[in-house]
Amino acid sequence: MLTRRIAIAAVTALLALPVAALAAPLKIVATTGMIADAARQVGGDEVTVTALMGPGVDPHAYRQTRTDIVAMTRADLVLWHGLYLEAQMQDFMHDLERRRTVVAVAEALPKDVLRGHDDYADKFDPHVWMTPLLWKDVVTEVQRALSEARPEAAETFATNAAAHLADLDGLVTYGRSVLDKVPADNRVLLTAHDAFGYFGRDYGFEVLGVQGISTQSEAGLNRISELVNMLVARKITAVFVESSVSDRSVRALIEGAAAQGHTVKIGGELFSDAMGADGTYEGTYLGMLDHNFTTVASALGADVPTRGMNGKLSAGF
Incomplete structure (x- = not known):
């Protein structure tokens, strides 16, 4: 029962x-x-x-x-x-x-x-x-x-x-709060491929990619040469690599600028077509964009919170 x-x-x-x-x-x-x-x-x-x-x-x-x-x-x-x-x-x-x-x-x-x-x-x-x-x-x-x-x-x-x-x-x-602090002369974002066009449009940055919108497009020697001359002429000191794209072309820019006596550093690695590691804050959409915003702003001259928007970023700035 x-x-x-x-x-x-x-x-x-x-x-x-x-x-x-x-x-x-x-x-x-x-x-x-x-x-x-x-x-x-x-x-x-x-x-x-x-x-x-x-x-x-x-x-x-x-x-x-x-x-x-x-x-x-x-x-x-x-x-x-x-x-x-x-x-x-x-x-x-x-x-x-x-x-x-x-x-x-x-x-x-x-x-x-x-x-x-x-x-x-x-x-x-x-x-x-x-x-x-x-x-x-x-x-x-x-x-x-x-x-x-x-x-x-x-x-x-x-x-x-x-x-x-x-x-x-x-x-x-x-x-907006951190990117608005980047000085006007520094508001140039150069990466491996043209993935940041919407970012540039919304936050007021000139965006340049070694390759086009698709990573399947080719970056010729003329394109590399043009970008090296631009880096030197405009005294741009930071470029960015991407987590899902080879850094070979970006490093070619750095070497080309160095050959002309101009020092360019890697401002950091950005998440472009994929997020960070599974199980991490950067492995979420919020963490991905928090990382990108904070990395770009910091490398281009803005004062940013040490660990980003929520204090959760893996690396400090």
Whole structure:
């Protein structure tokens, strides 16, 4: 009799739970770490998220593996960036969307806020995560996709998204506060490829890349020579390497400037197409941008908090 009463009580307790609490977590596969982070922030306990591209991985050149294909075909929801970022995966994604729920989250952005692509007349610069003002709209699209995939958890997703968007507002404020302190003559950001165009547009920096928007574009000797002469003529003293791109071309600039008697240093490593190591603050979107804002501002002459916006950065400044 006691056993029967326990069983009845257990069933009654289960019936009292919301439907979403009874369901298994929504299985999500995201291409980039930035999208995966947004899905985790919005989804919370309602989701399990797998990111295909880890720290240091270049999405421009990435091709899906057999393991990736299995994961995506078994997922409840596949989130990819779009805007020709995952160029080598695009055909596969369009084929997959005939059978699974697949959403290109950055494609929801209005075209009038996007920069043109320097290699393709009909495409746009995909690096919208470089400014939280644009990334907020991507987070909202992630929320929409999750809510459509699991309507019974839509209220939870809305609450989580609102909290994350508030954090992004704080990131916007912090970025402006430290980057506005960079002297006018120093507001030049030179990196391995042209990933920081939206950053430059929103924060008032001239942005130059050795390569174009895609890392697949070639950097010729003429381009290297032009940039070396510019560094020397304008007395620019700091350039930046990227975590997901070879530093070879940037070091060629430094050597070229040195040959002309001008010293240029590496101002730091920036996260461009991938976030930091898994399990670290820099391995989150907030930490990625906090690191970039703080690193750029510090290297170009601004006074910055020792460990960034929240005092969580791994390295001090």
